[in-house]
Amino acid sequence: MANVKFSVYPPCNVMRAFLKEIFIRTGSRVEFVDITREVEEAVRESGIRSGVAIIFTPHTTTGIFLNEDEGGLKKDLERVLERLIPGKGGYLHDEVDHNAYAHLRSIILGVSLAMPVENGGLMLGAWQSIFLAELDGPRGRRVYVKVIGSD
Amino acid sequence: MANVKFSVYPPCNVMRAFLKEIFIRTGSRVEFVDITREVEEAVRESGIRSGVAIIFTPHTTTGIFLNEDEGGLKKDLERVLERLIPGKGGYLHDEVDHNAYAHLRSIILGVSLAMPVENGGLMLGAWQSIFLAELDGPRGRRVYVKVIGSD
Amino acid sequence: MANVKFSVYPPCNVMRAFLKEIFIRTGSRVEFVDITREVEEAVRESGIRSGVAIIFTPHTTTGIFLNEDEGGLKKDLERVLERLIPGKGGYLHDEVDHNAYAHLRSIILGVSLAMPVENGGLMLGAWQSIFLAELDGPRGRRVYVKVIGSD
Numbered sequence: 349m350a351n352v353k354f355s356v357y358p359p360c361n362v363m364r365a366f367l368k369e370i371f372i373r374t375g376s377r378v379e380f381v382d383i384t385r386e387v388e389e390a391v392r393e394s395g396i397r398s399g400v401a402i403i404f405t406p407h408t409t410t411g412i413f414l415n416e417d418e419g420g421l422k423k424d425l426e427r428v429l430e431r432l433i434p435g436k437g438g439y440l441h442d443e444v445d446h447n448a449y450a451h452l453r454s455i456i457l458g459v460s461l462a463m464p465v466e467n468g469g470l471m472l473g474a475w476q477s478i479f480l481a482e483l484d485g486p487r488g489r490r491v492y493v494k495v496i497g498s499d
Numbered sequence: 500m501a502n503v504k505f506s507v508y509p510p511c512n513v514m515r516a517f518l519k520e521i522f523i524r525t526g527s528r529v530e531f532v533d534i535t536r537e538v539e540e541a542v543r544e545s546g547i548r549s550g551v552a553i554i555f556t557p558h559t560t561t562g563i564f565l566n567e568d569e570g571g572l573k574k575d576l577e578r579v580l581e582r583l584i585p586g587k588g589g590y591l592h593d594e595v596d597h598n599a600y601a602h603l604r605s606i607i608l609g610v611s612l613a614m615p616v617e618n619g620g621l622m623l624g625a626w627q628s629i630f631l632a633e634l635d636g637p638r639g640r641r642v643y644v645k646v647i648g649s650d
Numbered sequence: 651m652a653n654v655k656f657s658v659y660p661p662c663n664v665m666r667a668f669l670k671e672i673f674i675r676t677g678s679r680v681e682f683v684d685i686t687r688e689v690e691e692a693v694r695e696s697g698i699r700s701g702v703a704i705i706f707t708p709h710t711t712t713g714i715f716l717n718e719d720e721g722g723l724k725k726d727l728e729r730v731l732e733r734l735i736p737g738k739g740g741y742l743h744d745e746v747d748h749n750a751y752a753h754l755r756s757i758i759l760g761v762s763l764a765m766p767v768e769n770g771g772l773m774l775g776a777w778q779s780i781f782l783a784e785l786d787g788p789r790g791r792r793v794y795v796k797v798i799g800s801d
Contacts (some may be wrong), residue, residue: 363514363665365549365648367617398667400704400798402551402613406584406624408567413757416710420742425757426748428735433579448575455564455576455608457757458625462613462704462764464796468670471794473708476761492622494615496551496648497667497798514665516700516799518768551753553702553764557775558716584730592724599726606715606727606759613764644771645766647702647799 363498366394370491380422381480383491388470390493397468397495403461403478409450410489411457411481414472424467425474427455429483450484457481466499514649517545521642525633529577532631533568534642539621541644548619550648554612554629560601561640562608562632565623572638580634601635608632616648668696669797676787680728684719685793686779690772692795698769701799705763705780711752712791713759713783716774731755731785752786759783767799 368390372381391401405412415421433456439448461478464471472478480491519541529616541550556563566572584607590599612629615622623629631642669693674683693703707714717723735758741750763780766773774780782793 363649365551367549367615398669400551400667400702400796402615404613404615404622406622406627408565408624408626414710414761415753415757418743418746420744420746421753423751424739424741424743425754428739428754432583432734437575437579439575441569441575442571444569444571448572451566451572452576452579455566458609459565460613461704462762464669464704464706464794466796471706471708471796473710473792475710476708490624492615492653494551494617494622498665514800516702518700518766551702553766555764555766555773557773557778559716559775559777583734588730589727590726592720592726593722595720599723602717602723603727603730606717610716611764617736643766645702645768645773650779 364396366495367395368393368493370493372480372489374485374487374489376413377485378426379482379485380425381482382417382477383480384477387478387493391465391470391495392468394495395499396465396495396497397499399465399495401463401465401470402494404492405480406490409454409484410480411454411483412459412461413457413479413481414461414476422486437476447484453483465495515534515547517547517646519544519644521644523631523640525636525638525640528636530572530633530636531576533628534631534634538629538644542616542621542646543619545646547616547646547648548650550616550618550646552614552621555643556610556631557641559615560598560605560635562605562634563610563612564608564630564632565612567626568628575621598635602645604634616646657730663747665800666698668698670695670795672793672795673707674782674791676784676789676791677757679787681784682724682727683782684779685782685799689780689795693767693772693797694770696797697801698767698797699801701767701797703765703767703772704796706794707761707782708792711749711756712785713756713781713785714761714763715759715781716778718777719779732768755785
């Protein structure tokens with residue numbers, strides 16, 4: 349039996365998929381929350397050594413992006429978004445709800461990120477942090493971390 | 500033989516990859532087509548229960564994004580794109596072809612989306628729809644749905 | 651033994667993950683480098699026939715996008731980025747470092763791309779090229795190509 353196992357097991361990679369939901373309570377109308385630690389923890393929990401991680405937020409007024417966690421830069425981003433897609437812009441959607449600007453900024457930022465996983469961790473660069481962009485808070489928000497790969 | 504199978508089969512996940520091409524005929528120059536139903540159908544057809552779906556458009560004047568399917572908001576997005584990247588902008592590429600604005604908007608929106616698949620379906624939020632952005636129509640367009648995961 | 655192998659091997663897909671790092675030396679402050687050939691080569695090297703490729707840059711002042719490799723269009727994109735997020739914008743991050751504009755443009759362009767792989771190659775459209783956007787060069791830059799799928 350031991351020989352049989354040995355002869356058939358190696359060609360099969362033990363590929364698996366893992367999912368974790370992260371809950372974040374945001375504190376302001378617009379806010380960029382560093383969720384790197386939570387996402388890295390999810391990848392470690394998955395036990396997957398080599399594969400791909402998808403970081404996804406299931407809302408229409410949030411975004412996901414990668415960049416440096418520096419206070420001045422986060423303020424700069426807030427100002428750039430306000431200049432490109434102003435909070436008050438005479439939007440048609442504001443007749444339904446008062447957050448058209450938040451939807452439009454979410455479309456520009458995107459809600460999904462695909463990253464390589466290697467040696468059991470995310471292949472983040474030295475200055476890269478993972479951010480949830482709250483664009484219509486404060487609210488409770490969710491981020492899904494889906495990891496697919498092999499041990 | 501039965502015992503042998505039993506002893507080696509369980510560690511192997513039946514991971515598979517599935518591809519579907521979706522064809523969309525757009526009706527105007529700029530248009531945001533809700534393709535959620537078609538993409539969800541592709542994921543169901545794949546038979547994959549847990550994994551990742553990639554939604555990808557192979558054109559240089561289309562985009563893929565997620566947001567709410569509300570008429571006013573779609574008009575707002577059209578106006579925002581026209582303000583940020585005007586149809587007529589004295590672009591150099593317009594000497595080659597007359598659609599530089601459509602290429603530039605495609606770069607800003609992006610052409611690819613990665614999403615978690617769980618329980619045989621996309622993990623879309625309550626208000627999220629999947630859109631193909633037609634930026635230089637009307638034309639016949641393609642979207643690829645690639646699903647990778649296990650039964 | 652041969653029979654045993656035959657009876658258990660077919661249900662197991664030989665799913666694998668492959669990683670390649672690409673190094674690029676950029677030549678100017680802002681530059682869009684066509685890396686299609688290098689990424690396609692990585693996918694071929696992987697030997698994976700059907701699956702997903704993740705193209706990821708681990709920097710905070712670069713971006714990844716897909717579009718047409720045409721000289722005029724690349725110049726148009728440079729001008730659009732300069733208009734939307736000017737090099738000199740009185741940014742707070744410029745008190746720490748002098749490249750806030752490059753971080754902000756990276757956030758707008760994104761640093762990750764997920765693509766379907768089929769028949770051993772990327773499913774690129776006829777006019778699509780893969781670009782690394784250098785936003786604060788010239789420098790040595792890295793791009794990771796992670797491929798996951800089956801032979």
